Every structure is written in structure tokens, then in C-alpha cells.
Amino acid sequence: MTEDITAKSPSSDIFSAGDGYLGDPAVRAEWDNRYADRGQLWSGQPNGALVAEVAGLTPGRVLDVGCGEGADAVWLARGGWDVTALEVSGVALERATGHARDADVDVRWVHAALTEAGLAPASFDLVSAQYPALLRTPEAAAERALLAAVAPGGVLLLVHHAGMEARDADESGFDPADYVWPSMVTAQLTDDWVVEVDEQRPRVAPDGGAGAHHTDDVVLRARRLR
Numbered sequence: 380m381t382e383d384i385t386a387k388s389p390s391s392d393i394f395s396a397g398d399g400y401l402g403d404p405a406v407r408a409e410w411d412n413r414y415a416d417r418g419q420l421w422s423g424q425p426n427g428a429l430v431a432e433v434a435g436l437t438p439g440r441v442l443d444v445g446c447g448e449g450a451d452a453v454w455l456a457r458g459g460w461d462v463t464a465l466e467v468s469g470v471a472l473e474r475a476t477g478h479a480r481d482a483d484v485d486v487r488w489v490h491a492a493l494t495e496a497g498l499a500p501a502s503f504d505l506v507s508a509q510y511p512a513l514l515r516t517p518e519a520a521a522e523r524a525l526l527a528a529v530a531p532g533g534v535l536l537l538v539h540h541a542g543m544e545a546r547d548a549d550e551s552g553f554d555p556a557d558y559v560w561p562s563m564v565t566a567q568l569t570d571d572w573v574v575e576v577d578e579q580r581p582r583v584a585p586d587g588g589a590g591a592h593h594t595d596d597v598v599l600r601a602r603r604l605r
């Protein structure tokens with residue numbers, strides 16, 4: 380992406396017609412199909428761990444990685460955050476922009492995969508990744524991209540379903556070995572980072588939506604010192 384996506388402007392939806400998508404078309408298609416199967420996939424409520432962890436933070440520039448149908452992005456924007464929300468699914472983004480319109484908030488939507496988006500380095504005070512479905516690579520590209528986006532003094536908040544990484548592949552084709560889990564991001568942290576939270580805790584589960592059966596979260600909150 381050549382545009383500096385941190386230079387937020389009003390009504391800057393840049394995913395029109397899907398043509399501007401940056402990323403693997405197969406990943407977009409997989410998630411588009413999943414969203415298109417249901418009129419609404421997630422609960423429509425902000426994630427509980429996000430709400431809890433953001434409580435003590437001063438609103439600034441936030442990147443929502445894999446924003447889905449936009450509940451977190453809208454909630455953050457309502458709270459005074461300058462929100463950039465990144466997502467591979469155009470179907471999800473259409474819904475997300477609608478919710479933002481209904482809420483009368485401004486969010487900068489980016490139709491891209493995390494590692495393809497060309498994010499300006501060190502440009503967010505908070506990078507939030509809530510149950511992200513990031514594919515694993517030998518180079519740890521997704522882990523590095525999450526960390527690289529955080530500005531000095533800023534926070535990476537990564538929340539995932541507990542116990543997933545230890546599971547076997549299932550019949551649906553889902554194999555945990557294909558994905559990035561919080562421990563892999565922790566493994567990439569250098570002396571420039573301090574871990575503020577790294578724990579498993581009961582999930583504050585929203586009512587309804589796919590994934591409501593998951594009962595525990597792993598919460599990683601790391602602050603970039605320099």
C-alpha cells in the first residue's frame with residue numbers, strides 16, 4: 380500500500396468493490412464465504428477482554444487487526460480512539476461500515492491481510508488483535524507485523540481462545556498448527572518490550588454469535604518501551 384493509512388481522513392473507506400484488497404485471494408474467499416453463510420457471524424458486542432484492558436488506557440491511535448463485523452472498532456471510536464480497522468473479508472467490512480454509519484463514528488477501514496497491508500511502522504498506540512486467525516509462516520511474519528505496528532510507549536493487546544494451540548486438527552479442516560497463537564508472539568518480544576499481562580482467564584463472553592462456546596481467554600498485553 381502506498382498510502383499512509385495512519386493519515387486518517389473522514390469517510391476513508393478504501394475497500395470499494397474488493398479490487399483494492401491486499402492479500403491472498405484464497406484467504407479473503409474463505410472468510411467471505413464464512414461471513415456470507417450467516418447474516419451476522421459475531422455477537423455485535425465489543426470483546427470483553429478488550430473492554431477490560433482498554434479501561435486504563437488514554438485513547439490514541441488504534442489498529443484493530445481482523446476487525447470482523449466491526450463491533451470493537453465502533454466501540455473504540457465511540458470511546459474517542461482514532462481507529463484503523465483491518466480485515467480480509469469484504470463481506471465483513473460491508474457490515475462493519477454499516478454499523479459505524481449507524482453509530483455515526485468515523486473508522487478508517489483497510490481491506491487487507493495484516494502482513495500485506497503496508498502499515499507504517501510504529502504508528503499505533505494500541506494494536507488490538509482479538510481472536511485473530513493469522514496464518515503461521517516460517518519467518519513469523521504475522522507476529523512481527525503485530526509488533527512492528529506498535530509505537531514506542533504503545534501496547535499490543537492479543538486475545539485468543541485458551542487451549543486452542545494444543546488441539547489436534549479437526550474434520551472441518553481446521554488445524555491449529557496453521558495459525559499464530561499468543562505464545563508465538565511472546566517468543567518474538569525483545570528487551571524493547573515489557574509484558575504487562577500474560578494470563579489465562581475466564582472469558583467475558585458476549586451473548587450469541589459464533590464462538591460463544593469458548594469459555595477461557597489467553598490475554599497477552601505487552602508494552603513497547605522504545
Ligand SMILES: C[S@@+](CC[C@H](N)C(=O)[O-])C[C@H]1O[C@@H](n2cnc3c(N)ncnc32)[C@H](O)[C@@H]1O
Nearest residue numbers: 410421445446447466467468492493509510512
Ligand atoms: C475469529 S475472527 C475475529 C473477528 C473479530 N476480531 C472479533 O473478535 O469478532 C478472525 C478475523 O480475522 C480475519 N482475518 C483472517 N486472516 C486475516 C489476516 N491475515 N489479516 C487480517 N484479518 C484476517 C477474518 O476475516 C476474521 O474476520
